[in-house]
Amino acid sequence: METRMPVERIDRRMIRVWxxxxxxxxxxxxxxxxxxxxxxxxWSWPWWLGAVAALAGVLEIGLAGYVRPPYMWRTWRYxxxxxxxxxxxxxxxxxxxxxxxxxxxxxxLKMGPVMRRYGLAGITFSTAAGSHEIPGLDAGTADEVxxxxxxxxxxxxxxx
Amino acid sequence: MKISDGKRQxxxxxxxxxxxxxxxxxxxxxxxxxxxxxxxxxxxxxxxWRLAVGAALVxxxxxxxxxxxxxxxxxxxxxxxxxxxxxxxxxxxxxxxGRVQTLDTSEGILHRVFGLVQVQVQTAGGTKPEAVFTALSxxxxxxxxxxxxxxxxxxxxxxxxxxxxxxxxxxxxxAYAGDAPAAYGSCGEGPAAALPAxxxxxxxxxxxxxxxxxxxxxxxxxxxxxxxxxxxASGAPPDTAAPGASAPLPLGGSRTAVAPATxxxxxxxxxxxxxxxxLAGLTVNNLGVGISLLFAGLxxxxxxxxxxxxxxxxxxxxxxxxxxxxxxxxxxxxxLLAVGSSIVRFAGFTVSLHGGxxxxxxxxxxxxxxxxxxxxxxxxxxxxxxxxxPFRLAAVHVVCAGYGNRQGESTLLFPLMREEELEPFLRELxxxxxxAPDQIPFRSLPGKALWGYMLxxxxxxxxASGAxxxxxxxxxxGFLAAALAAAGGYRSYRKAGYAxxxxxxxxxxxxLTDSVLIVPxxxxxxxxxxxxxxxxxxxxxxxxxxxxxxxxxxxxRMKGLSYSTAIELLHGAGRNGIPADPKPGVRTDL
Numbered sequence: 001m002e003t004r005m006p007v008e009r010i011d012r013r014m015i016r017v018w019x020x021x022x023x024x025x026x027x028x029x030x031x032x033x034x035x036x037x038x039x040x041x042x043w044s045w046p047w048w049l050g051a052v053a054a055l056a057g058v059l060e061i062g063l064a065g066y067v068r069p070p071y072m073w074r075t076w077r078y079x080x081x082x083x084x085x086x087x088x089x090x091x092x093x094x095x096x097x098x099x100x101x102x103x104x105x106x107x108x109l110k111m112g113p114v115m116r117r118y119g120l121a122g123i124t125f126s127t128a129a130g131s132h133e134i135p136g137l138d139a140g141t142a143d144e145v146x147x148x149x150x151x152x153x154x155x156x157x158x159x160x
Numbered sequence: 161m162k163i164s165d166g167k168r169q170x171x172x173x174x175x176x177x178x179x180x181x182x183x184x185x186x187x188x189x190x191x192x193x194x195x196x197x198x199x200x201x202x203x204x205x206x207x208x209w210r211l212a213v214g215a216a217l218v219x220x221x222x223x224x225x226x227x228x229x230x231x232x233x234x235x236x237x238x239x240x241x242x243x244x245x246x247x248x249x250x251x252x253x254x255x256x257x258g259r260v261q262t263l264d265t266s267e268g269i270l271h272r273v274f275g276l277v278q279v280q281v282q283t284a285g286g287t288k289p290e291a292v293f294t295a296l297s298x299x300x301x302x303x304x305x306x307x308x309x310x311x312x313x314x315x316x317x318x319x320x321x322x323x324x325x326x327x328x329x330x331x332x333x334x335a336y337a338g339d340a341p342a343a344y345g346s347c348g349e350g351p352a353a354a355l356p357a358x359x360x361x362x363x364x365x366x367x368x369x370x371x372x373x374x375x376x377x378x379x380x381x382x383x384x385x386x387x388x389x390x391x392x393a394s395g396a397p398p399d400t401a402a403p404g405a406s407a408p409l410p411l412g413g414s415r416t417a418v419a420p421a422t423x424x425x426x427x428x429x430x431x432x433x434x435x436x437x438x439l440a441g442l443t444v445n446n447l448g449v450g451i452s453l454l455f456a457g458l459x460x461x462x463x464x465x466x467x468x469x470x471x472x473x474x475x476x477x478x479x480x481x482x483x484x485x486x487x488x489x490x491x492x493x494x495x496l497l498a499v500g501s502s503i504v505r506f507a508g509f510t511v512s513l514h515g516g517x518x519x520x521x522x523x524x525x526x527x528x529x530x531x532x533x534x535x536x537x538x539x540x541x542x543x544x545x546x547x548x549x550p551f552r553l554a555a556v557h558v559v560c561a562g563y564g565n566r567q568g569e570s571t572l573l574f575p576l577m578r579e580e581e582l583e584p585f586l587r588e589l590x591x592x593x594x595x596a597p598d599q600i601p602f603r604s605l606p607g608k609a610l611w612g613y614m615l616x617x618x619x620x621x622x623x624a625s626g627a628x629x630x631x632x633x634x635x636x637x638g639f640l641a642a643a644l645a646a647a648g649g650y651r652s653y654r655k656a657g658y659a660x661x662x663x664x665x666x667x668x669x670x671x672l673t674d675s676v677l678i679v680p681x682x683x684x685x686x687x688x689x690x691x692x693x694x695x696x697x698x699x700x701x702x703x704x705x706x707x708x709x710x711x712x713x714x715x716x717r718m719k720g721l722s723y724s725t726a727i728e729l730l731h732g733a734g735r736n737g738i739p740a741d742p743k744p745g746v747r748t749d750l
Binding site for chain 2: 084090092093094095096097098099100103127128129130132
């Protein structure tokens with residue numbers, strides 16, 4: 001049982017959240033690129049400023065919006081056990097982190113504007129050595145998970 | 161009670177904070193005077209105008225320093241340290257005594273001339289010191305320490321007994337004012353006295369002696385005249401006089417306030433023998449700094465003395481003998497620099513255990529005193545520098561929760577000691593971590609892991625030197641660097657190891673510097689196992705250990721473990737390692 005891999009997956013709609021986020025960031029870059037190119041046309045700024053911004057925008061949308069999200073969604077796994085939280089993620093380098101429940105200090109539910117649009121939420125829980133996030137859960141599930149972690153953590157709590 | 165009845169700091173604070181303001185004003189002042197000021201001769205009015213503005217700034221800095229001193233009031237009452245400060249924006253602060261984690265003191269040169277200290281008060285979780293007292297007299301600092309730490313005596317008993325707690329605390333402070341400098345002096349004058357007096361190079365005094373002998377040993381080492389100690393003991397206020405007299409150490413009074421006159425067990429003190437200062441600074445890092453400083457200096461010399469031209473001189477001379485001579489000279493000068501820096505930093509290095517706190521005092525020009533609660537130590541790291549290895553010497557660092565400002569910062573617990581001294585040292589100061597690095601049953605990594613250690617850096621270096629060979633003269637020397645890197649990689653593979661024993665996980669690393677990290681399983685915050693595609697193919701993994709220290713934690717990584725081992729360890733920290741209930745007597749204040 002100890003070596004069992006975590007099984008819970010994150011919500012599939014998270015792919016769309018990541019995509020939309022990438023469009024927003026990449027769109028901003030493309031707008032900036034348009035401005036820079038206009039400046040090149042009108043005041044003969046160096047042309048490569050605009051080109052670099054445009055390239056960055058296209059790469060952001062392509063990689064962070066279309067290439068990465070499906071892999072991220074497919075590889076993300078988590079499991080909340082009685083005494084530990086087990087996280088597994090990463091496509092190229094696969095990382096698995098186990099956080100003993102006694103180390104969890106507090107749990108937050110996080111809901112950005114894009115995630116709210118899709119009815120999703122993220123769970124952040126912190127330890128004395130940094131915090132971790134489970135990114136995309138259905139808002140209802142997220143609240144359940146948050147309550148479960150905080151309940152278990154309270155039971156297990158101990159001074160560091 | 162109004163806080164405005166509280167105490168002010170020593171008047172030297174006016175000077176110190178004014179000087180700090182002046183330092184901040186230095187650049188504007190320079191701009192003021194240098195900016196095309198003295199090129200144009202004859203415009204006297206211009207110069208006067210500049211002088212007037214400059215003088216106004218200087219006077220302003222001092223006025224501001226005075227106002228800050230005037231408005232800073234502090235008091236210990238109702239079980240809290242209360243501070244009111246601020247010239248324009250008033251700030252009121254109240255730190256409950258139970259929350260005070262560390263109390264560090266340091267002394268700059270001006271402090272030492274006037275017999276003052278700077279005190280920083282920190283609570284858990286904070287990255288900045290919560291309260292800074294720029295200048296307190298030693299007696300006042302000692303009183304503050306007693307009030308904050310030995311709540312039993314001042315915070316609890318007196319405040320509890322007398323309704324107007326502030327009043328009582330205030331009188332206590334006054335009572336101490338006359339005598340305590342002498343007692344504290346044994347600590348403050350440590351380096352000056354200890355250096356020439358030179359404890360026997362073999363050992364640190366006072367750790368294994370019977371209680372009766374502790375006091376003479378302690379006073380002898382710091383060359384503290386017995387009269388001063390007598391004065392301190394007799395002059396102490398009645399409630400702490402008796403335990404104070406039995407306190408063998410400088411600052412012992414504050415401890416006796418916690419555990420009054422119970423067992424007169426003496427507190428262990430470890431001191432760095434002066435002779436070891438010559439080795440303590442010899443780290444690879446320090447030598448690197450020394451060498452780069454040396455070269456920077458030489459290249460400057462080229463500008464300053466046009467006739468000197470060291471580099472051109474070198475280019476003309478050649479041959480192995482010159483090269484060796486040069487290498488020897490470089491090593492010698494960086495050794496001088498390293499030794500100088502270690503004397504400045506580590507002179508009079510002393511670590512002692514008071515109650516549950518480790519006290520570290522060090523420094524030649526600037527005395528620093530750090531207090532670390534033993535129960536907050538997360539891990540111990542023992543390092544052995546390349547140069548120390550033949551002498552079987554090692555340094556001890558601790559990773560402490562809520563301490564250290566940057567990520568992964570650890571605090572030096574002892575700069576240099578013999579390897580056989582490590583185990584008794586740790587057993588006495590922090591028994592949870594007691595171990596002799598040689599005795600830990602380290603297990604080495606599987607053979608497949610060798611390539612992960614040996615190949616990456618040498619391959620990159622070889623590729624780079626391949627390119628350099630074509631393009632640059634002497635490019636082929638790059639291959640030598642690649643070969644050296646491969647040898648280093650082989651060594652670090654051989655040295656890498658892990659051990660699980662007695663509820664602790666230990667990791668051993670080695671490259672130029674060998675290090676052993678000892679972590680009780682219950683101190684591990686969490687573990688991460690990472691696998692890249694190559695590691696997946698060969699069934700290997702990297703383990704990352706995260707500890708509570710600094711705002712982002714500190715992290716230690718070991719690659720090349722077998723995947724199954726890594727997964728086994730991954731769950732171990734939470735399940736097996738943690739005792740069912742916390743140790744009795746552990747304060748839960750985080």
